[in-house]
Amino acid sequence: MNTAAPLPVPMLRQVRHRLRTLPPSLVAGATLVTLIVLAALLAPWLAPHDPLAQDLGARLLPPSLAHPCGTDGLGRDLLSRLLYGARATLGLVALVAVLMVPLGLAVGITAGYCGGLTDRVFSGLTNLVMAFPPLVLALAFVGALGPGLTNSALALVLTGWPAYARLARAETRALRHSAYIAAARMQGIAGARLLWGHILPACVPTMQIRLALDLASVILAAAAFGFLGLGVRPPTPEWGMMIADGSKVIFDQWWVAAFPGSAILLSSLAFNLAAEGLRDHGDPRHD
Amino acid sequence: MSAASRHGPWRVSIALLRPLATMAVTLAALLCVTFALSSLSPVDPALKRVGDHASRAAYDQARHDLGLDLPWPRRLERYAIGVAHGDLGTSLSTGQPVARDLRRVFPATVELATLAMLLATFTGLVLAVASAARPGGVLDSLVRLLSLAGNSLPVFWLGLLGLYLFYARLQWLGGPGRLSDAYEYTIDMPTGLVLVDAWRSGLPGAFGSAASHMVLPVLLLAGYAVGNVARLTRAALLAESRKEYVLLARATGAGEARVLLYHMLPNTVGVVLTVLALTYANLLQGAVLVETVFARPGVGRYLTTALFAADTPAILGSTLLIGACFVVINGITDALVHLLDPRGA
Numbered sequence: 001m002n003t004a005a006p007l008p009v010p011m012l013r014q015v016r017h018r019l020r021t022l023p024p025s026l027v028a029g030a031t032l033v034t035l036i037v038l039a040a041l042l043a044p045w046l047a048p049h050d051p052l053a054q055d056l057g058a059r060l061l062p063p064s065l066a067h068p069c070g071t072d073g074l075g076r077d078l079l080s081r082l083l084y085g086a087r088a089t090l091g092l093v094a095l096v097a098v099l100m101v102p103l104g105l106a107v108g109i110t111a112g113y114c115g116g117l118t119d120r121v122f123s124g125l126t127n128l129v130m131a132f133p134p135l136v137l138a139l140a141f142v143g144a145l146g147p148g149l150t151n152s153a154l155a156l157v158l159t160g161w162p163a164y165a166r167l168a169r170a171e172t173r174a175l176r177h178s179a180y181i182a183a184a185r186m187q188g189i190a191g192a193r194l195l196w197g198h199i200l201p202a203c204v205p206t207m208q209i210r211l212a213l214d215l216a217s218v219i220l221a222a223a224a225f226g227f228l229g230l231g232v233r234p235p236t237p238e239w240g241m242m243i244a245d246g247s248k249v250i251f252d253q254w255w256v257a258a259f260p261g262s263a264i265l266l267s268s269l270a271f272n273l274a275a276e277g278l279r280d281h282g283d284p285r286h287d
Numbered sequence: 288m289s290a291a292s293r294h295g296p297w298r299v300s301i302a303l304l305r306p307l308a309t310m311a312v313t314l315a316a317l318l319c320v321t322f323a324l325s326s327l328s329p330v331d332p333a334l335k336r337v338g339d340h341a342s343r344a345a346y347d348q349a350r351h352d353l354g355l356d357l358p359w360p361r362r363l364e365r366y367a368i369g370v371a372h373g374d375l376g377t378s379l380s381t382g383q384p385v386a387r388d389l390r391r392v393f394p395a396t397v398e399l400a401t402l403a404m405l406l407a408t409f410t411g412l413v414l415a416v417a418s419a420a421r422p423g424g425v426l427d428s429l430v431r432l433l434s435l436a437g438n439s440l441p442v443f444w445l446g447l448l449g450l451y452l453f454y455a456r457l458q459w460l461g462g463p464g465r466l467s468d469a470y471e472y473t474i475d476m477p478t479g480l481v482l483v484d485a486w487r488s489g490l491p492g493a494f495g496s497a498a499s500h501m502v503l504p505v506l507l508l509a510g511y512a513v514g515n516v517a518r519l520t521r522a523a524l525l526a527e528s529r530k531e532y533v534l535l536a537r538a539t540g541a542g543e544a545r546v547l548l549y550h551m552l553p554n555t556v557g558v559v560l561t562v563l564a565l566t567y568a569n570l571l572q573g574a575v576l577v578e579t580v581f582a583r584p585g586v587g588r589y590l591t592t593a594l595f596a597a598d599t600p601a602i603l604g605s606t607l608l609i610g611a612c613f614v615v616i617n618g619i620t621d622a623l624v625h626l627l628d629p630r631g632a
Contacts (some may be wrong), residue, residue, distance in 0.1 A: 131313045133572045133613040136590070137320070140606035143594040144324040216438055223441050224576055228591055243444055247580070250447050251455040261444035269439040276435070 026277020029212075032270030040086035049077035051084040051237050060253045070255040072245055078256065081237035082263050088149070088231070088238040089267060092222045093215050095153040096160065101211060103157065104164020105203065109195055111165070112172025123169065126162040134159040135221060139230070147230040156218055163210060171203045212275035219268045239264050303622050310618030317610045321603040322366050326359065328599050335379050375607065376600035380593065385604035388589060393608065394479030395465070396578065396585035400570040402501065403508035407570075408563060410509070411516025418517065419524035420547055430521060434514030442511060442573060446580035449503050461500035463582040470496050504581050508573055512566045523558040527551040557624045564620035568613040575609075 019027070039046065048068075055075035063070045069078035111122035138155035145151050175181055175198075184198050225231040226240020234241065239260040246257025333349040334341075341349075350356050354365050369375070375385035414433075418426040454462040464471060465481045474488045485497035527533065528551060536550045575587030582588070586605050593601035 127309075128313060128316050131309075131614055131617060132317060132320070133568065133610055135572050136575060136606055136609045136613075139575070139590065139594060140321070140324055140602055143597070143602040144328040144330075144599055146329055213438070220439075220441050224443065227441075227443050227576075228579070228594055230594060240441075243441070243447070247447050250451050254448075254451050257444065257447050261441060261448070264441045264444065265439055268441075269435070272435055272439050 023277040023280040025273045026281055029270050029272070029274030029277055032266060033274060036086055036267050036270060037090060039083050040090050043080075043083040043087065047077075047080035047083045049080045051076065051080040052235050053077075060249060060256065062253070063255055069259045070253070072242070072256050073249065078242075078259055081242060082239070082259060085237040085239045085242065085260065085263065086267075088226075088236060089219055089222055089264075092149060092153055092156075092231075093218050095149075096156045096218050097211060097215060099153065099157045100160045100214070101164055101207065104161040105168045105200065105207070107161070108165035108168025108170075109172050109199060109203070112169035113176060113195060113199065115173075115176075119169075122165070126165045126169075129159070130162040130166070132159065135224070138221065139225075139228070142225060142230045147225075147233070149232050152222060152225045152231055156221055160214060160218075163214070164207065167206050167210060168203045171206065172199050175199055175202055209275050209278045212271050212278060216268045216271035216275065219264060219271065223264045303626075306618045306621035306625070309621070310614055313614045313618075314611060317607065317614065318367055318370060319363070321607050321610075322363050324606075325366075325599055325603050326362070330597055330599050332379070332599065370607065375604035378593070378601040378604075379598045380596040380601065385600050388601065389586060389604060389608055391479065392585050392589050395481060395583065396571065396574050396587060398480045398482065399501070399504060399508065399578070399583070399585060400567065400574050402505045403512065403570050404563075404567050406505060406509040407512035407516055407566060411513045412520060412559070414513070414517040415520035415524060416547060416552065419521045419528070420543065422525065427521075430514065430517045433510075434518045437511045437514040442507065443576045443580045446504070446507055446577060449507060450581070453503060460502050461496060465497065465500050465583045466493070467496045467500075500581075500583075504577050504583065508570055508577055511573060512570055516562055516566055519562045520555065520559055523555040524551055527554050556627055560620055560624055560627070564616050568616045571609055571612050 043051075048066075053076060055071070058067075058071050058075040059073060061067055061071040061075075067077050067079065069082060072078055072081070107122050107126065111119045111126070138152075138159050141155035141158065142148075142151050145154075181194070181198060184194055189198065222231060223240035223243070226238040226242075227244045229241070229244065231240055232238045242260035243257045243264075246253070246255075246260065250257050333346060333353055333355055336353070337345050337349045347356075354362055357365070373386050375389070377383070378385050378388055381388060414426060414430055418424065418430050421427070450462060453460045461467065466474065466485065470485065470488075470490060470493045474484055474490065474493060476484045477487075478484055481497045482494065482501065485493040524547070533546060533550060536546045541550070571586075574585060575590055577583075578585040578587035579591045586608060590602060590605040590609075592598075593605065
């Protein structure tokens with residue numbers, strides 16, 4: 001924070017200025033993410049057909065006005081399935097984010113703040129999990145415990161949290177002996193309130209870049225689960241599973257696999273762009 | 288630590304001991320994870336073995352033979368001793384010991400990952416040096432784009448599109464599988480490395496067939512790795528370029544190429560080694576999806592086939608193998624980085 005008192009600037013100009021100074025990749029990424037979220041939420045109104053309605057007379061039709069993305073092997077409208085499929089992907093992404101970040105933060109901040117034996121045990125655990133191959137372990141987890149959305153999310157959370165723990169620990173250790181934490185302590189702030197109100201906010205900037213990057217790879221992992229038949233159960237539309245269906249007819253009806261793949265690419269790209277933008281934007285503490 | 292102990296054999300053994308100890312602990316933990324997964328699995332291996340219509344006595348006998356009636360510490364002990372003796376259980380779908388299945392398919396995965404690794408290392412390092420020489424140039428943007436694409440494109444989808452374009456439409460390259468059908472069943476596979484075996488078979492066209500089936504998966508895997516190798520090496524080079532010895536080298540009149548290749552590059556060897564090890568470990572992992580899309584026999588395809596069949600011993604056996612490779616590669620690199628660092632371990 002600057003020490004100089006901020007000059008009064010009209011609200012609207014402030015917002016406009018802020019938007020202009022944001023890196024273009026951040027704006028592009030955020031716009032794409034918003035569009036995908038809207039597509040998932042508004043799927044019932046946007047979809048031209050019922051995503052589950054089969055029409056065996058209209059199997060594997062190429063893209064046309066009636067079916068903008070064509071139809072699949074059971075005559076279902078691909079565009080409708082793509083729109084509804086966004087729900088499965090975003091649902092998994094949200095579930096993973098909500099579970100993985102707090103878990104990593106809790107471990108990392110505790111380790112960094114307590115130090116000593118607690119730190120050794122928690123850091124050891126973090127490094128241990130980081131030494132495993134994440135994708136293969138997640139596959140094994142879902143394979144052994146059964147397919148489905150919850151198990152996929154759990155698998156990704158259990159292999160993904162150490163990165164956050166490591167970041168949070170580093171930030172906490174750097175802050176532990178800083179003047180502003182000492183000042184907070186002198187005011188009688190201690191324990192959970194100190195961790196929550198004074199140390200956690202300092203972890204947010206690095207954390208959000210990491211999260212945006214991770215969500216991009218969560219989308220790819222979710223698609224891989226779907227492709228391997230480990231994700232949500234059919235007939236619920238899911239992009240990875242749609243690619244698996246399309247792979248059977250890839251040599252003759254390319255669009256069945258091409259469109260869901262593009263949807264995955266777009267959503268993963270959206271989060272990657274946002275991450276890159278956040279990184280370029282730099283640490284908000286220094287602006 | 289005293290100054291004397293930092294030199295000679297002491298330094299070497301300490302540099303080696305710590306990574307080795309970490310590696311042993313990690314491997315033990317990996318074993319516990321696969322054991323826990325097999326215990327938590329809802330698939331009952333005894334029931335899978337005897338079938339749904341077996342008598343109670345036959346079922347109990349199977350449970351006893353598999354050691355499922357023991358308390359869990361005893362089962363873990365049994366499992367660990369089994370793994371140490373190379374026993375990973377019996378596959379529920381092939382009926383063969385998992386260890387024997389894995390030994391058969393492992394060389395193919397190593398072959399694929401190693402070729403991809405060589406290509407990615409060479410291209411990645413050249414790109415890194417060239418883009419570090421001119422920050423903000425065209426190559427810089429290319430590296431950024433490559434790594435953005437590698438982190439956003441689903442590998443199995445790109446593989447499918449590659450097959451559609453280069454095999455079905457253009458017919459430049461071989462399709463799914465590791466060889467054309469004409470050779471697939473006529474060539475012996477003593478080494479399991481398809482390029483080597485096809486070459487040694489002496490059949491005309493066999494090597495060409497193997498190579499043309501290999502191009503697309505290797506390019507795909509290497510393409511995913513090259514962005515990261517280039518970006519991380521470039522970052523390490525740029526970090527070096529701000530140090531004083533670079534300024535000194537320039538002041539003595541060394542040319543830019545000499546500063547970059549003789550002064551800066553050797554100092555990034557630790558970073559580069561770590562990046563390469565991580566890349567190789569990730570390639571072994573990435574081979575899972577690539578082998579599945581291209582229907583190439585290997586550990587990855589073995590694992591995904593087992594996933595489809597809910598074949599728990601095969602799933603956990605392959606996980607253990609890939610996980611152990613991952614851990615060992617990283618452990619060896621750690622030791623190497625310590626050994627090569629002139630500042631001492």
